[in-house]
Amino acid sequence: MPEPMENKPVATLDVRQTKCPLNFVQTRLALEKIAVGQVLEVWVDPASQSVMNIPSSLRVEGQAVIYEELDEAMPGGHALKLGVRRLK
DSSP states (O other): OOOOOOOOEEEEEEOTTOOTTHHHHHHHHHHHTSOTTOEEEEEEOTTSTHHHHHHHHHHHTTOEEEEEEEETTOTTSOEEEEEEEOOO
16 A cells, blocks of 8 residues: 655645745746655745735646645745645
8 A cells, every 4th residue: 555645745845925926937947956756845925916816826837735724923924825736
């Protein structure tokens, strides 16, 4: 029986201060640095349009957004944490 995939991120990317579309470009580049099946955690400003744009664009590109959770205790201000599993 195969091992279940872990949801623990192997890398983290903070794009809270980065504007669209550069934050999505940075996310794609960070995904290219991890292996297929691994998870990247992306920190997004919850008050920005990126909260909707980044997850939907990643799904269109065939990646899996496996969690979205608000963390109000983040250093530098609150963040929406997106867990992105690289599928290709």
